[in-house]
Amino acid sequence: MKRTEPFDMYQPATLEEASRLVKENGPGGRFLAGGTDLVIAMKEKGLLPKYIVDLKRVPGLSGIREISDGGVTLGALTTMYEIEKLPLIKNKYPFLAQSAAEVGSIQIRNRATVGGNMANATPSADTAPALIALGATAKIASAGAEREMLLEEFFKGPGQTVMSADEILTEITIPKTSPRLVGEYIKFSPREMMDLAYVGVAVAYNLGAADKKVTGLRIVLGAVAPTPIRAKRAEAALEGHILTEELADKAGQLAAEEAKPISDVRSSADYRRAMVHAMTKRALLNAAVGPAKSWYDRRERRY
C-alpha cells in the first residue's frame, strides 16, 4: 500500500494552542484523533494535508463521565472500544454501546474515537444515529470561545459540519434519560463491522410500564441521506401509541419515504429504501424486547 507524502505534525498541549496552530498555519491542515479515517484517506484517496495537529496530548478530551443530573459526557477522544465495553454505557444505553461495536475490528475500535466519527461527518457514521436518538449535544471550542449545540444540527453534508477550521469538537453530552428508555441500533451491512453501513437505523423511546405506550420516540437514519436524519413522520405515527407489528411496519414505510438515499458501489437507492423500511420496523420491535445477548444474537435479530 502506498505511503503518505511528508507533512508537518504538531502535538499541542492545550486546546488554545491547537486552535492557534491552525490559525497560524492557515488552510489545508487537519486535526488528528484516532487516525482511522484520516490516515486511510491519505493512503487510499490521496488526501495530503499541509500539516496535522494531533489532539491526543490535549488533557481533558478523553474519558466518560457521569454528570450530576444523571446525564453522561463522552470526551471527544473516547474510543469506540471504550464505549462498547464500559458498564456505565452498556447498562444505560446498550444500543449506543452496540453502535460503537459496529465500527471496524477491535484494532480499529481501539483507535477510532467518537469525536472523530462525528467530525469526519461520514453519512454512514455508526455512532451518530444512536447519539442523535439520545438527544446528545456537542461542545465545540476554539481559542477563547466555546459553543454547544444539538448533535442533530452539527452535520451539514458528507464531510461537512458546522465547525470552522480552527474549531475543535471537545465533548458530547447525553442528557438525563428516563429509566423506561429502550432502544436499538441496526447496522445493515453484509460484511457487518468490517464494512460501512448500507443503512443504519437507531431508535429510542420510553416504553410505558403499565400502559406499554411509546413516548419520546426518535428514529434516526444513517447512510441514506447526506447527513444522519430523523424520520419525523415515522416518529409522529407511533408517538403515544401501543407498539404493534402493524404500527412498526407503518413507521418503517414512512421512514423509507423520508430517506434520501443514493446509489453507489454498495447498494442501489431503491434497495436502501427497502432496507430502511425493514430495519426501522425491526429496530422498533427489537427495542421493546431488550438488548441482544451476543454477537450471533445481534446478527440474527436484524433478519
Place this chain on the structure above:
Amino acid sequence: MIKKITITLNGKTVSRDMPTHRLLLDLLRDEIGMTGTKEGCGTGDCGACTVFLNGKPVNSCLVLSGELDGADIITIEGLKVGPELHPVQRAFVEDGGAQCGYCTPGMLMMSKALLDENPNPTEEQIRYALSGNLCRCTGYAKIVQAVQDAAAMLRNKTVP
C-alpha cells in the same frame, strides 16, 4: 518534519529520528528491522500488522510516527516468555493454526489480547475477537481451535 521519538519496544528503550508522516509499521520493519509484523492491506481491514500500542491491539499501518514519542509497543518479537514460546504460539504450532503464515503474527497478537481480557472464551467470542484478522489460506477452524487450546493451557498452567 523529522522528530526524535523514544519508545519502549518489547521492554527496551529505542530512539530514532523519524519523519513524522511515516507509519509505526515502517518504523518497526524498515528502521528497526523487526520484520515479524506484516503489512497486508494497509487500510486496517486485515489485521496482519497488529501490535500492542500502550497495551491495546491496534493496526500499526494506521499509526503515524509523529504521535509515538513515549509510547509502549509490543510486537510479535516480544510475545515469547523468556526463551519459551507463548502458549498461543505453542497452540498454533501444535494445532496447525497456520498455512503460509503471513496472517499469523497478527492472529497471535489478537489472540493474546483476547485471552488477557477473557481467559475462557467461547468459540463465538474467539471469532468475534479475530473478525479483524483475515486468513486467505484456509478456513478459521484450526485457528479457533488453537486459541481454545491456548486458553486451556493458560488456565491449567500446563506451560512453563
